Amino acid sequence: MAEFAQDYFAADKRKILLIAGAGFDPRSTLVAQCLVDSGTALDAVLIKEIRPKPRQNLSELAEGNKSDLEDLLQNSEVIEIEIFGTDNAVVGGRNAVKALHKLNYDDFTDVVVDISALSIGTSFPAIRYLTERIDAGLKPGNLHVFVTHNPSLDNSITHIPSDAPGYIHGFRGGTSLDSSSKAAKLWLPQLVAGRRPALNVLHSYVEPHDTCPIVPFPAANPRQVDILADEYIVELESAWSVDTRNLVYADESNPLDLYRTILNLHELRQRVFQDIGGSLMVLSPLGSKIMAIGALLAAMERNLPVAYLEAIGYDMVIGPIQANAEQKLVHLWLEGDAYPQPRPKLKSNGSANK
CATH class of the missing domain: 3.40.50 (Rossmann fold)
Incomplete structure (x- = not known):
């Protein structure tokens, strides 16, 4: 991963927009650190998911990760996303898409979405929105998805x-x-x-x-x-x-x-x-x-x-095994220069669908 980041992301013509979660997950900073170490030109949007009455220990971890990310990323913006509405309806995905729609992508060659510290309900709509922008011929030109894989850590996180x-x-x-x-x-x-x-x-x-x-x-x-x-x-x-x-x-x-x-x-x-x-x-x-x-x-x-x-x-309980387990960075290049341009539509059931 570090080698690819130096060869691709750090190229002179590249300017990267990182979209990542600023949450309690210990993996929050790993992808950002890798990109910074590569020397790439980098801006960032940090998504802070807001849920009612979070656990105090997790709030402190999230605040610490957010501060670490802001120190690491010189050009960053924190966006707070309410996951539940006033009627307890799930609105996180819709709110995430609205926030991403307001961003200006004109100056960026690539967008990197790090889902390591984002919920599925937020990351899925965000990735779909960015994919549809590219399908429509709009910037960004390239879309990458990263995740830090650690099964032991996944097992230590309890979803309520x-x-x-x-x-x-x-x-x-x-x-x-x-x-x-x-x-x-x-x-x-x-x-x-x-x-x-x-x-x-x-x-x-x-x-x-x-x-x-x-x-x-x-x-x-x-x-x-x-x-x-x-x-x-x-x-x-x-x-x-x-x-x-x-x-x-x-x-x-x-x-x-x-x-x-x-x-x-x-x-x-x-x-x-x-x-x-x-x-x-x-x-x-x-x-x-x-x-x-x-x-x-x-x-x-x-x-x-x-x-x-x-x-x-x-809730989360981290023991020494989980905390020290090997972290594996996984990268998928979803759209952009790696594919034939214009990219042919994928076929499903005899019709052209994306």
Whole structure:
């Protein structure tokens, strides 16, 4: 990653806009530090997600990370994003898009979105908005997504779920179309330790005909699938009625693995159900950001709905193993100079869709 940053981002013609989270996550500063070390011309927009009554220890960590980022990034602006409205409705994604729409991108060759310390409900709409700008021929010319991967740290963060399940802003897919009312609905939830209540709420919300849970394999913990199967045994055997042959295995450290798996499953179901009402696949990425990126790419390419239960708060306990675990920087170049220009539209079901 450091080598790529020096070769590409630090080139004389490059000017970078970094969009990153200024949150409690210890990974908040790693991508910014890498870009600064490369010597690139860099401005930054730091998104501070505002939730009601945050834990005091996490507020202090977030404030410390924000100060560190402001010291590191000489040209930075902090934008506060309210995640919940006054009526407790989830508005974070919509607010993030509004804030990004107000920015001036004319001076930048590249935008880097670091989702390491951003929630999925904020990062998904932000990335989709920037992708659609480029599709429309507007600046920025290049869009990059970064995430710092640390499964041990992910497992140490507890999500406190709200009671407002819904579809992420910009990711309703075909759920509102009359043509989807008779479609065979398949739900692909990402199984995550400690998230049973949230996933059961989402199951009731989505009301799928079938469920294919996504589990990490290969994973940092070779026994992670067994651990998850044991935790979710009631859901798998009775509440969701999952055939063990319908588990979806995806590489925990490679977002493209899950992306390709979802696309293959989507194409297969479209052929099978096209004459009997069609197929509707609903994604629910609740865990690893790496696997969430894979779900994001598939959702944008095939216009799939993403059902999500936003966290009303978090808790975190970091032990020495989590704090000292190896951090892996993952980079995806989503749009721009790396692709043929003009970039051909991706095809889905015989029609040109993005």
